[in-house]
Amino acid sequence: xxxxxxxxxxxxxxxxxxxxxxxxxxxxxxxxxxxxxxxxxxxxxxxxxxxxxxxxxxxxxxxxxxxxxxxxxxxxxxxxxxxxxxxxxxxxxxxxxxxxxxxxxxxxxxxxxxxxxxxxxxxxxxxxxxxxxxxxxxxxxxxxxxxxxx
Numbered sequence: 001x002x003x004x005x006x007x008x009x010x011x012x013x014x015x016x017x018x019x020x021x022x023x024x025x026x027x028x029x030x031x032x033x034x035x036x037x038x039x040x041x042x043x044x045x046x047x048x049x050x051x052x053x054x055x056x057x058x059x060x061x062x063x064x065x066x067x068x069x070x071x072x073x074x075x076x077x078x079x080x081x082x083x084x085x086x087x088x089x090x091x092x093x094x095x096x097x098x099x100x101x102x103x104x105x106x107x108x109x110x111x112x113x114x115x116x117x118x119x120x121x122x123x124x125x126x127x128x129x130x131x132x133x134x135x136x137x138x139x140x141x142x143x144x145x146x147x148x149x150x
Contacts, residue, residue, distance in 0.1 A: 008034045009041065016048055017055035024059025024104075024135075026066075026111050031056075035139060036146045045147055049139040056135040057128070060104050060114045064127055067118025085109070089116045098122055101130035105138045 008015030016034055023031035031052065038048040089112035092100055101117055104110040117127050 009037055012038075012043060013047055013051040016051040020052040020055030021059040024056040024111070024114075025062050026115075030107075032142065035142060039143060039146055045143045049136060049143055052139045053132060053136040056105065056139075057132050060111075060131050060135075061128075063111050063114035064118040064122075064124070067115035068121060069118070085112050086116070089113045093117070093120065098126055099130060101127055102134035104131045105135050 008019040011018065016031070016038060019029070019031040019034045023029045035048060035052050039045055085108070089109055092109070093113065093116050098117075101113065101122070104114050106113075114127075114131070
């Protein structure tokens with residue numbers, strides 16, 4: 001049986017897009033191994049960063065839309081965010097403002113931040129700017145570090 005990381009690596013850039021999308025939704029999954037493996041397999045660092053950013057942004061956009069359109073319906077039936085995580089994301093948002101969306105890429109707190117942004121009805125353009133900027137810089141730094149050692 002092939003695992004998702006192996007499948008993603010066999011698909012190249014679309015695979016990086018796919019795992020980055022999944023990792024950026026509320027599904028617990030990590031895309032770092034796939035992203036970091038790409039340069040060693042001969043893939044371009046910049047195209048890898050763009051593919052990972054695009055997938056990550058769309059995954060975060062799903063979270064945003066969940067918050068904006070279906071918080072009560074989805075959370076009551078299928079998606080469970082621990083109340084403590086939700087409150088933590090809400091407090092961070094209220095104290096720091098919209099620029100905190102730059103950190104949507106962070107593990108554990110990033111996905112709930114995107115949902116909270118939707119629930120707070122943050123303008124989608126502002127959301128998009130901060131999320132794309134944060135995710136792209138994260139992947140550039142990550143791939144730069146990998147490139148340094150490869």
